[in-house]
Amino acid sequence: MKTLYNSLTVFLLCATTAFAQVPNKQDQINAAxxxxxxxxxxxxxxxGYDVEGKLVMLREGTNELICLADDPEKDGFSVACYHQDLEPFMARGRELYATGKNHGEVFExxxxxxxxxxxxxxxxxTTLHVLSGADGKYDPATGKVTGVNFRYVVYIPYATAESTGLPIRPMVxxxxxxxDPGTHRAHIMISPPAPEKKGN
Structure with missing residues (x-):
């Protein structure tokens, strides 16, 4: 009986710890x-995520953007906002990744x-705005995200270098x-360099 009690205690402590890693609803919204x-x-x-780590709608919006909160189960920090017309594509990707499919399989x-x-x-x-960083974090006290950089993705299905005049790699x-030119997920990538860190 003592062994069973100890095991149950450990399970509950682990579960509580896991749930505690999910930020509260408003913090997730503010960061996303x-x-x-x-x-x-x-x-x-x-x-964003409920206390069990399940992706749910935290807030219904009034414009064309959908924002995705940082996944507490993943290292670093990453939030994104994208045009609502991309939701079928995004939702299908999340669904496939959840079944264990890798990037190549999801693409195919x-x-x-x-x-x-x-x-x-x-x-x-249609545009996807990404704010991410390996050392990124959200500070509830200031309401700011630090240690991150922006990346912009403009999806133009089946576009090519020839149809857009764009290079297939950054020139600067x-x-x-x-x-991914010529495919369903052809997109323009714009990744501004991260700001240089100031010396002490």
């Missing part, structure tokens, strides 16, 4: 919307489903280029 342009932050929908499955008309991609260029640090 910082990936969005300032004028769109107040009206963005926000997906979505490519096939788009071509078959089972998965809808936006008809117009942070310059735009086209990634």
């Amino acid at each position: 919307i910082q990936a969005a342009p300032e004028e769109q932050q107040a009206g963005a929908s926000v997906l 499955i979505r490519e096939k489903e788009v071509k078959e008309g089972k998965l809808k991609m936006p008809d117009q260029p 640090p942070g310059g735009p280029w086209i990634m």
